[in-house]
Amino acid sequence: MNKLHLYILVVVLAITGLGLFFYKAFFLNFPLAPRTTVQVWNVEARVSFVAEGNPVKASMFIPGNTRRYAIVDEHFISSGYGLVATTEETNRRVTWSIRKAAGKQNLYYQAVVRPVRAPAPKGEAESPELEVPKFKGPGEEAVKSLVEDIKAKSADTPTTVAELIKRLNNPNPDDNVRILLGPKPSLFRKVDQAARILRYAGIPVRVVQGVRLQPEKYDFSKKTPLLHWLEVYHNKQWVSFDPLRGKSPVPSDWLRWWQGSQSLVQLEGASKLNVVLSISPKLEEGVTAAVQRGEISKPLLLKFSLFSLPVNTQAVYRVMLLVPVGAFILVILRNIVGIRTFGTFMPVLIALSFRETGLLSGIVLFSLLTGIGLGIRFYLERLKLLVVPRMAAVLIVVVGLMAIFSIVMNTLGIHRGLSVALFPMVIMTMTIERMSILWEERGSSEALIAGAGSLVTAALAFLVMNIKHVEHLVFVFPELLLVLLAAILLLGRYSGYRLLDLHRFKALAKEQT
């Protein structure tokens, strides 16, 4: 009954832990291995202008989430300015305003752009209203004959758009095109005119402006050029067209920023507007990206995860979640192997401090500290002090020794010594005390065996806790602790021989044969 209860508990814990683990790993795509990086982009827009002591209002389009990209971590740097962010139809816009400003002003918008995979929209229900533009003078005739010409050479909307783009980009344009575009047209001019021509031809179309997300490192001080392209309403969907090659859709690294022919920034009350966009790629740890991806589709689960904590608290839990792993190693070493240690969890704490000092120097420092501490403890023994004051005295000596180690090693240029301060000093004091008692009561060999046992256990626990994969797994999948708990519960019912029992009772086995 009792055992059955335990087994049921173990199975429930293991299934819960593993179930959550598999769900997160294979459905939410949490990375199983550390250091899977994801490409993201830092996007920055700098708006600078010169104000002359009048009220200033600057409004700028800002990018929104698209099917391919998510905008996260947005920051607005604008000291003294009032800030309003609005969403209007398909555009997002931020408006900075101030009652009085003078001199050169800099306003910044910063964001991180992450690739996402959102499902394609199911087609736009409402058909856009078509406003037929008016062309003046010779333009009227030119557009009429151009549209007729194109329509004659195409079958449907996409081919019409492609044909028009081909015409507009022809290095030797015909007269109609030349009249419509004017001399040396910019890309924006071409796109804008293409939109007007298509509207004239009865095709709903809109101008989209954006930037290209470069894959290579880009100089942040340089200006990223704006891109313009067309979106044509076709089969109840907006279809994008590359205005240079006439192809659909536009390349996937084009980030849509806003829609319409308006310029990026509208400024009132100031002059000498200058807008600089810069885009820089960076690699981000896979976990964070996975969480951000998850946040878009599954907000509830992640609200209660470790990732919802501030980053420095997360760092604490990265270490704390390793303690159960160390405890598990300790259980194995003590109950399956039979190694004796000082204090139950002392080796785990020592192993944690090895993470800071490194294994080899950690062992050397630990041995030195314990050795010197023992010497001083034996000296204090001769003074016949009461126990608690004596331990306090040893504690002070341990702290002092740590400080001296750090100073000496820093002077010698060995920086490992600095982290010696991370040894849990109270635990060190207790270890020294217990070791010296064991030394007196049962002799030096017993004390050294138990000391060595503690050190070996600490080293093994450290080696396991230091595996990057282990750290990654327990932090990203803390539910694995349930599995660990199940294993420890099972070990709690292990009643077989310990490895060292075999050595201990060896004499009994010999007699038998």
Added chain:
Amino acid sequence: MIFALARKLKKKGVLAINKRNADFVLKYNPRRLYPLVDDKLLTKRLAQENGIGVPELYAVVEVEGQVRHLPDALEGHPDFVVKPAHGSGGEGILVIAGRMHDKFRKSDGLIINYDELNHHIFNILSGLYSLGGQPDRAIIEYRVEFDPIFEAISYLGVPDVRIIVFLGVPVMSMVRLPTRMSDGKANLHQGALGAGIDIANGKTLSAVWGNEIVSEHPDTGRSVNGVAIPHWDDLLGLAARCYDLTGLGYQGVDIVLDRNKGPLILELNARPGLNIQIANNSGLLPRLELVEQHHADLTSIGRRIEFAKNHFAAA
């Protein structure tokens, strides 16, 4: 190799720590009964109430200030033993064999003064030797004069007889003989010699020293085999009664044989050690399982002892 060894031990019925804890200590020793054996003062009073012989109590020191009254309490007792009430594994026991004026002679011949005696008592009070470092009390009691039978096979200290009692049945026994290495102490892990005792007739069997089987005392060179323990039936009866005394199903009873006062209970142990199996060259498990099977019939102390003598005689 390892598995072959494990199989052999299993065949012999060797009980190891994990199984002892999981299947016997945790199962048969309810936690609430532990204070009865962990606190030697409580054990002593319990035994006295039930007419079981224990070493006479001279004084108890509970707080530091009480050491002032020690000289009065120790008046007329040239030798005595100081021990922690919650000590384990023989730690913190100080044996005073004699005194001259205001100085004390320890059993190993070293002389200490009152200050050093007090320091030892203070260490005991602050919990240095107690389980878990809890503040403790110091017991000062009669120093046993052991039976002359042990003189040839013991060095300095007091030999004691350890009997494992399971559900009131003495299942295995050994006598622990101090050596020079154990500093006169009777604890096996400190280097004392353990000689198995035939439950049926009280004669010693082979002996274990460390993890090895030996037949002579390392210091005196005398054979430790075949020595008949005097008052053996009394010892068995005393051990069996301890089950009714404490209610602990699985316990180790430590008995000393005093030259004048006969068998005295020294202490009881809720987690007795396992080296007794090496001393007896025999595993505990088959015996424990046999007792488990017949437990229902073994209602009286007489029956339990008879059962033990019938079933646990040395082969």
